[in-house]
Amino acid sequence: MRRFLSMTLVLVLVLTLIEANRRGKNHRGGKHEKSRLESDCGASETLYGKCVPEDGDCGDGLRDATCKDKSYKIHCRIPCNWKKDISDCKYRFGPWGPCDGDTNTKSRSGTLKRALFNAECQTTVKVSKPCSPKVKKARGEKAAN
Structure with missing residues (x-):
């Protein structure tokens, strides 16, 4: 019986580690993480272009962001009822x-x-x-x- 409990405990530990590793690889970050610029510019120093949807007139898209002579493409979203x-x-x-x-x-x-x-x-x-x-x-x- 003791051996069975030990084996069950080891199996639960291994499955927990596998699940934690899988979640870590698939983590895409929060809502604002993908919109953050890769520089030290503040919002007041950055010039943003208009959001251009990838499909149709609304939904997910990209906008240009320029700061200190560097341009970036950042993700944006236009609500479909706007x-x-x-x-x-x-x-x-x-x-x-x-x-x-x-x-x-x-x-x-x-x-x-x-x-x-x-x-x-x-x-x-x-x-x-x-x-x-x-x-x-x-x-x-x-x-x-």
Whole structure:
């Protein structure tokens, strides 16, 4: 019985070491590790280019980063629900306006909250989207049968 427990303990130890070694080889680093520049430049000294997605208009991509006459490609991501022309600028938007019957669109404006990666941003932007085909009912109003 003692021999069986010793053998089991050795087997568990070996499997633990193998698993730890396998995890160490496959470790890719944290979210920000792949975006870090290989130099001693700070964020204020680095000039960043626009994020260019690898496929389509959004998703993972690459951006140029230049510091002290050296250029690097770093990973970036454009969210798929974000507007392409204002992707490096973050805005605080107000509520959607009423639907314009002529164009069948509604719009809202936003003021600049912050600029990412030293981007050139407009102080205010206006975005629009198609109106919803459904008419919303007021609270407490029942459907007519």
